[in-house]
Amino acid sequence: MKKVLITATNYETLCSDGLKMLRGYGCDVVMNRGSRMFTRDEMLAAVGDIDGLIAHGETWDDELFDNAPNLKVIARFGVGYDSIDLDAAKRHGVYVTNCPGINSNAVAEMTVSLLMALIREIPRLNKTQKAGIWSRTIFNELPGKRIGVLGFGAIAQKTIKKLKGFKTDILVYNRSLKTELAESLGARITTDLDEVLSTSDYILIHLPVAPETKNIINAESIAKMKDGAYVINTARAPLVDNKAMYDALVSGKLRGYATDVYNKEPADLNDPLFSLPNFIGTPHSSGETYENYRDTGLATAKAVIDVFEGREPWNRLV
Amino acid sequence: MKALCCLLNYEKYCWPGVQALREYGFELKMNPHGRKYTQEELIEDIKDVDAVVADNEPWTEASFAAAPKLKVIAKVGTGMDNFDLDAAKRHGVVIANCAGVNANSVAEHAVAHLLSVVKKIPQQVYAVQEGGWPRVITHEMAGRTLGILGFGNIGQAVAEKMSGFDLNIIAWDKYPNAEAAAALGVEFVSFEEIISRSDYMTLSVPLFPDTYHMINDETIAKMKDGVCIVNTARGKVADEAAVARGLASGKIGGYGTDVFEDEPPRADNPLFQYDDYCCTPHISGDAYECMANYGRATSQIIIDFFEGREPKNRQV
Known part of the structure; x- marks a missing residue:
């Protein structure tokens, strides 16, 4: 036996x-x-x-x-x-x-969920309303905005498919141009990372960790982004320099960041990101x-x- | 001519409307209260106005009687239940509304609530903030059934947004728009069917006597165990006490809402104790794009009226 x-x-x-x-x-x-x-x-x-x-x-x-x-x-x-x-x-x-x-469908569903919860400030508004505060804020709508997708593996592809009814313009960054596949999903694909960073209103990270992708979201790349952009990370923590992200969220350069992944898990609450209202994090649960x-x-x-x-x-x- | 703008921040966010009305020659008064008008405050401010941009303040017999010069009201939003x-x-x-203007923003908010309750986003965010690391296991949405109650502009926009999620989307409406459903791949079903077949339900019906407490103990009992419900319509479409009982028993797996039976809700609303109850402060239409379009639509209604044209979306 x-x-x-x-x-x-x-x-x-x-x-x-x-x-x-x-x-x-x-x-x-x-x-x-x-x-x-x-x-x-x-x-x-x-x-x-x-x-x-x-x-x-x-x-x-x-x-x-x-x-x-x-x-x-x-x-x-x-x-x-x-x-x-x-x-x-x-x-x-x-x-x-x-x-x-x-796990690709599960992670793709989580990516869109984090995007929508972040931009509609659902966790923050739920908390303040339950504390009895009738809080006001104002959003942007998605139609006509650009969603930049970094990486074009199975999760990125499924995420793009889920977003097809949101009337956004989707631009994918990938090292290799899978033009036909991208077009079949209604997206455009480029090898020019700077174009995606500098023209996207929302950036979804779906890259593997490699020497060339480590800290791909850092002070320099954030500086290239549009003012008020949002970033969602359901991939891996080392792709994002948390210190640079913190600075950008505090200065207002970026409007929000959502992540499912952390350099240390369980997450280290000493990370100053946790002091910010425009940061939300789930416990690496996208595949759960x-x-x-x-x-x-x-x-x-x-x-x-x-x-x-x-x-x-x-x-x-x- | 004078016009009163009851909607808060009309000047700031609905600026195209302010611009158009002033250009047309209106003297504008803005809501000074930082909140919705009460009946008494409204009566005080409408004595000499010719036109009103209305929000959700009470337009009763007494209100109309207090406004002898009033000829036209442009209602921000769609719901007419405050008139x-x-x-x-x-x-x-004459009253006309802005049907359709907020549809995209409200539908995005409905989708945000739906995804948040299904994936338990707020619960997980709070747990991590508090130093926890729970293993929260959820179901994938692909292959499940979304029921849309009320298939007007907003219901259709919800269907469109969720069209990439591999769901079976069904809808119920008193006046089914077969063409819109066919274009979106949505199947119309009976009320009994949508209640019993849906894993997820979004509410986008107007508040009428026959939709009052449409979600109640009896309908909840017929739903699937663990059903997730999202209400971006009107608070009174659902019986909050019944929703609380559904959450307490676990029959309802998640309830996301932008609306309450009484607004603002009382701080001791019993629903607030449930982690699977998620709420936002009637904010689904508060998008820059939507507010600017409200400005355009409301000013157009008022100007059309004074130009002798039939205003769009006239209700009376």
């Missing part, structure tokens, strides 16, 4: 289809029933006799692989795999897979949907079983 |  460890949280409650698949195959399934990642010690204690792993973000290095001699496959529950040393996995003959794209858990649960279960069966698993990294 | 229309008729006052 194959033993499968699941360190991803909520698998039992939210991934019942995946769990059924694993048990139907005859796996002995051991689950993380807590709400946090396993510590190193917990990992060392748990991996001695496992054949497969459905992984959270635990660090996998040579030492841990040495302690898991039966391990054949790690299916990463989600997308990011920076915690897994792929070379070490290769040396130990372990397959590693991940699940790109499954029942549908994403269900589909990722199934995809990871299938990847593990495929490796056990000698089949090539979906989205193999090594 | 005694029979009294207006008796006093020979």
Whole structure:
């Protein structure tokens, strides 16, 4: 009987289809029933006799692989795999897979939700109204305004599709021009980042983190933006220089910033952004949907079983 | 000629209207109260006016009786529930509204409320602000059903904005506009059906006797468990006490509103205790673009009237 460890949280409650698949195959399934990642010690204690792993973000290095001699496959529950040393996995003959794209609809819905909640000041107005204050403010309407989308992966594409009824002008920045795809979504695409920064009223960040994208939103790029622009980040925290963002929100250069991601999670409340009324942040929850858990649960279960069966698993990294 | 502008900030945000009316020769008086006119204040200020740009102040028999020179009212917004229309008729006052002008702004606000309650945005923002890091799990909207109650300008604009979300969009209206529905891929259904089939509901009906408390204990009981409801219409379209019971039992998963049965609402409104109740202060139409267009539309109504032309959107 194959033993499968699941360190991803909520698998039992939210991934019942995946769990059924694993048990139907005859796996002995051991689950993380807590709400946090396993510590190193917990990992060392748990991996001695496992054949497969459905992984959270635990660090996998040579030492841990040495302690898991039966391990054949790690299916990463989600997308990011920076915690897994792929070379070490290769040396130990372990397959590693991940699940790109499954969360894209969830994240796209969250992106538009944060955009609308930010520009209509929903969290702030709800709080003041419940405190008995009949507060007045004034908005801008979206038709005719430009939405700049940085990046053109699955999430950006789905976000653009969701915005199609908002009568905005959508301009995409991407390193490669996927002109036909952009046009089919009613958007224009350019490799000129400055054009997108300097002409957009709303900027949505959907880039991966790479040396050339780190702090892509910084004092210099913010200076190029339109006065009163809004920025939404549902991608990764290192894309934005928070100090520069804070200064721009205080000076009024930017009108609002919404993020789902932080350099440290849980978020560090000492970050001065939290003192600003025109900043809103959600707890890296854009992928936290029942549908994403269900589909990722199934995809990871299938990847593990495929490796056990000698089949090539979906989205193999090594 | 004299005109009273009851809407706050008419001069600041509806400037095209101020410009047009002054150019036409009107002497304008602005609302000095920093809030909606009361009946008494209104009566005091309309004694010698020929025209009014109205907001939501009470236009009763007493109001009309106090304004012997009044000939035309241009109502900012669409809802006519603050007017005694029979009294207006008796006093020979023509009233026209700005139907459609606020549709985009209100629809954007409805969508902002809908997305906020479905994704629990305020709850998550407050949790993070307070040092929490909850795992809030929500449903994706794709594949679910949005029901739009009231398919006029605003309801249609909501349907258009949500057209990219892969929803099934259904609508109910007393006077269904089949052409508009077909163009937007929306299916008209019966009132019973929209109540029972919708995962999300937006309200954009006018307040009439037959829409008063349209959302009540009985209709809520027939809804899907966890339904999310957004009201950008009128507070009295929903029975707030019934909504509170629905939120308390969990039958209603989220309620986003821009309107209240009494405005401003009392600070001890029992709804305020529910985290899944989200409210804004009747502000859905307060957009720069919308206000400028209100200025254009209201001044046009008044000028058209004095030029002997039939004003657009005449109600009486």
